[in-house]
Structures are given as structure tokens and as C-alpha cells.
Amino acid sequence: MKREAAAEGGEGEGEKGGENFCLKSLLDKGSVESHRYYLARRTVLEMLKDRGFAVPSCEIEVSLEEVRNKHGQIPEVDEWGVSSLHKENLEMQVLVLFSGPGIVKVNNIRAIAAQIVNKDSLSGLILVVQNKMTSQALKAVELFSFKVEIFQIADLLVNVTKHEMKPKHQVLTNEEKQNLLKKYSIDEKQLPRMLQKDAIARYYGMEKGQVVKVTYGGELTQLHVTYRCVW
Template structure:
């Protein structure tokens, strides 16, 4: 049984930023937003298999503010690391400012990182609108590039109480699954590329995810989704 319809649509939750401003806190909302988004980005990279120190993820907001201040400079928030399974493949995470992201901004970023031959993934965390021209410019990069809104990273979607456990199958595990049940790829239930979980794990079309439900009402069961 598919319970995806019962999962909370985080995009429908009233503005997360407004909630943050109501939290009893001695520091700025700005630094809190950056702290939460950066922590989620680090967790996301670790879950994708990149080398991320636990000490970076468990950094407290107080420690974060001691390092980056109450009004962090976005350039200082960048993250650079490599895949544990293949250190030659690196990822770079950049936080952009509050203004609209225009094609000139993307070209400037491109000029700064084009000399990074081992860069396999660029993640841009934006706070405002990305123009159509800027989006097209990102798609022209010779490496994979992903764009996230900072508001979407204030909470780690995989840790939400209503989210079941998701595991990405290897190619061999996918073949074994399809052989076991005599399935073709098109017969598997689908998960769209734009799904929050698919974006979190950086999944590609054709990959398969194992979803484990553990409900007091429905009991425990497993289902699968093919990225489409």
C-alpha cells in the first residue's frame, strides 16, 4: 500500500522563516537560517557518501556564531569535500546572497571554478529568484549542478517524523530486485526527480529507492520507487 499521500507536504507548511523569528534566541534570525541550512547541506552530503566530519554537523549554533558571526558572509559558508569511495570526485557548495540570481552571477561563479578539474558536483543554495537565463547558464556547466532554496534546507526532510526510511539501491541490487519479481523498470511505482527525497539524495532517472514503513497502525512493510 502506498502511503505517500499521507506524508506531509513541507511546501504547504506556513512560512518557515516566520517560525524561526518566533524562536526564543539571543542571536539573529539571519545567522540561524544559515546555520540550519548549512547543517542540512552537510547531512545531505554525508548521506550521499561524501566525507563530512561529524564535528561539522554537530556544531552548535553558539559555536557557529562564534565562527561566522551574527551576519555571516556567504563566501565563508562554502563547503568543499570529496566522495569517500572516489576522492577524485569533489563537490562544492556555495551560498548566494539575497538578491535575484542573474546570469551574470552564474558566469562569475563559472569563471571562479572552471579551473577545478576534479569538480563533479556544484550545489548552489539561493535565497531569491533564479532567472530563466541564469538557470540555463547553470545547465551549461561541464559538471552536475543543483540549486536549492535556503528555505527548503531549514529542515532535513529525511528526519521528519512522517517520512519513512529511504535507501538507494545499487545497480546490482536493482537488477536483483527486478529479477526476483520478474519486473521491468516501467512496472515499478515512480518517484519524480523533483521530489524532495530524490533531490536530497541527488538521484538520477532510473535509480531505485527502497522505502521502509514502520507504522503502529499499518504495520511494517517495504515498497520501491523508480526515479522518473
């Protein structure tokens, strides 16, 4: 798959060079930067939709050529923001912002805080960065009154849930979780664990104590279901 190939270039010897080479190999013309933003933004939109936010399919399916025609070859990060309301809970609103290629410093976080207009109505912020963050910047993020998730753009070049080798994951509602525990007469601590920093847990924005149903199956293996609790 093309998207998987784009991500594999970031591993092994010459990480950045390999990644750039792999991305360039997918392009007839155009900049690596615009392709990276395109892939990352598409994954973010898919992630929001899988979390239950209202994301039109036409936004996800927009082509690289259309994106380049709109944003150009050298993307301006301010143009890539996304804001979305949850389909079932209209009080939940998430904002996605992209940062530039430089190290994220505390002044950058202050600038982000200043540009957020409706802080009171915001329930979450997803910040996509391209470089490391200083310790002061990370501390500043903790001062926000809403949840802030930080993703490296390299981690969003591929949607981890779409890999053909990945089992199916379904986040249980609290009611479904309680029914599961009651059915097997167990406590959540007795379930296999999934770390909150796990790629799947991060993709779905899972909190500690939430349970995910994992379904394994394929042509060579029998259907197998297990449950994991986030810690």
C-alpha cells in the same frame, strides 16, 4: 522538534513573516539570517554524508553559538562554502556554494564559475539560493561541465528525511537494482514512480532510472516495503 517548527513558519498566511516569527521564537538573541544559514548548512552537510561523501560528524554537530562566534550575526556567503570527496570514489568531488539574498542573475553565475578553481576535478555543484533565478542565469548554469543542483534555502531549514512521519529511504546500487528486477521478473518501468523533483529524490541527488527502497513501519502499522523508480 525545533527544526520542524522552523520550517512550518514558511507556510500559510504571511509566509515570510510566519517563517521569521517562528525562527525568532527559537532564539534568545541573534539574527534570523545567521540561524537560517546555520540550519541550511547543517542540512546540506547531512545530505552530503547520506550521499556517501566524507563529512566529519563534528561539522554537523557544531552549535549555533559556535557558528555565530565564527561568522557573526550577518553571514558572509563566501564563508559558508563546503567541499567534500566521496568516501568510496575519490574522483567524485562536490562543492556547495551559498548565494546572497538578491535575485540570481547571469553575472552571479559567471562570478561563481570564476571562483571555482579546479573545474576539471569537480563532479557536482550544489547552489543554495535565497531568491529566484533569472532565465538567463538558469541557462548559464546549463553550460557547466558538471551537474548543478539548485536548492532554495527555505527548503533546507529542515532535513526532510528526519521527519518522524517519513518512511525510511535507501537508494539501491545498480547491482541491487538488477537483483530486484531479476527476483520479481519485472522491468524498471513496472515499478511505482518517483519524480526526480521529489524532495527525497533531490535530497539523495538521484538520477532517472535509480531505484529507492521505501520501508514503512511504526507502532501502529506493520512493516511494509516497496520500491520506486525515479523518472
